[in-house]
Amino acid sequence: MRVLVVEDEAALVKYLVAGLRRHGFAVDVAADGAAALEKCAVTPYDVVVLDRDLPVVHGDTVCRRLAQDGTARILMLTASGSVADRVDGLGLGADDYLGKPFAFAELVARVQALARRSTPARPPVLRAAGVVLDPARRTAERDGLLLHLTPKEFGVLEQLLAAGGDVVSAETLLDKVWDEHADPFTNAVRITVGTLRRKLGDPPVVETVTGAGYRISRCT
Numbered sequence: 001m002r003v004l005v006v007e008d009e010a011a012l013v014k015y016l017v018a019g020l021r022r023h024g025f026a027v028d029v030a031a032d033g034a035a036a037l038e039k040c041a042v043t044p045y046d047v048v049v050l051d052r053d054l055p056v057v058h059g060d061t062v063c064r065r066l067a068q069d070g071t072a073r074i075l076m077l078t079a080s081g082s083v084a085d086r087v088d089g090l091g092l093g094a095d096d097y098l099g100k101p102f103a104f105a106e107l108v109a110r111v112q113a114l115a116r117r118s119t120p121a122r123p124p125v126l127r128a129a130g131v132v133l134d135p136a137r138r139t140a141e142r143d144g145l146l147l148h149l150t151p152k153e154f155g156v157l158e159q160l161l162a163a164g165g166d167v168v169s170a171e172t173l174l175d176k177v178w179d180e181h182a183d184p185f186t187n188a189v190r191i192t193v194g195t196l197r198r199k200l201g202d203p204p205v206v207e208t209v210t211g212a213g214y215r216i217s218r219c220t
Contacts, residue, residue, distance in 0.1 A: 001115050001135075001155065002026045002043065002176050004072070006036040006062065007051045016049065016107075023108050024138060024151040028180045033057025037065060044175065045072040046115045049107075052078035052089065060092055067093020073114035077102070112136050126161035128216045129205050133161055142200055152177055153196045156189070160206060160216050169213035 003025045007013045013029055020027045028043065030036035034056040040048065048066060052059035059078070066074055076094040078085070086097045095117070096110050112135055116124060126133045133140040135158060140147040149157065155177035159168055170189040174182055182188065193214055197206050207217040 001046045001112075001158070002028070002179075003111060004028050004030060004036065004039060004043070004045045004048045006030045006033070006048060006054065006059070007077070008032060008055055009051075019104050020108070020111070021151070024135075024154055025111070026155065026177055026179045031055075033059060033062040036062050039180075040066060040069070040072060043180070046176070047075060047111050048072045049075050049077050049111065050094070052076055052080055063089070063092040063094055073117060075107075075110055075114060077107070109136070126158065128161055128165070131157070131161065131200070131205060131216075133158055142205070147199055149196070149199060150192075152188070152192045153199065156192050156196055157200075160214060163215065165216050167209045167213045167215045172213070 001024070003020055005013060005016050005020070005027060007016065007029075008031050013031070017027050017029060028039060028045075030039050033054040036048070036050070036054075037057065050059055050063060054062065059076070063074055063076065066072060073095045074093065076089045076097045077100065078089070079100045086099070089097045095114055098107060098110060124134075124136065126135070130143045131140065138154065140149055140154060140157060156173055159173055159176050173189050174184065174186075178188065193206060197204060200206065205217055207215055209215060
């Protein structure tokens, strides 16, 4: 799941990025509104965590533009937390609003809830071929046995299950599971799919579609 954090306070950015990555999100950062709009024009983010009082381009303008594009769910995260502020923020097009200070567990839950409302909407628990993946609890199992997955393996499996048997390209997996620092020519996706297959065991769950990508096997 790919998240953009738009925040100009360095200490808070560090806290948010470290915490979200611990929960398995691929996280990019923009320190001002102009940078946020540029990144959203290039990358299909699932959720944008947006501060309101931003330099260069104000957060309200960013929110309006992103809401018009409809390409990402928007969580406003700001010190302006009165009822009037929340109503105003939601009126600008934000999908959710969380005031500072906040509990990190609540932030994670809200980001996950927004991602489930993406198009098409995702069910809260993903199931196929005896595999059950719960993004909120960060657990995955096959035939009742717990799988011990790395964050990247978990992210790849989540994307494949969410696709419902459709093919997911390596480029899409790189966009959704890795962040902006990933080398587009890396073989990280292939390696991660290989280790994921071994952990899932037999019969095989992840199928390679030559020249196209990967999918949950239709034969399982």
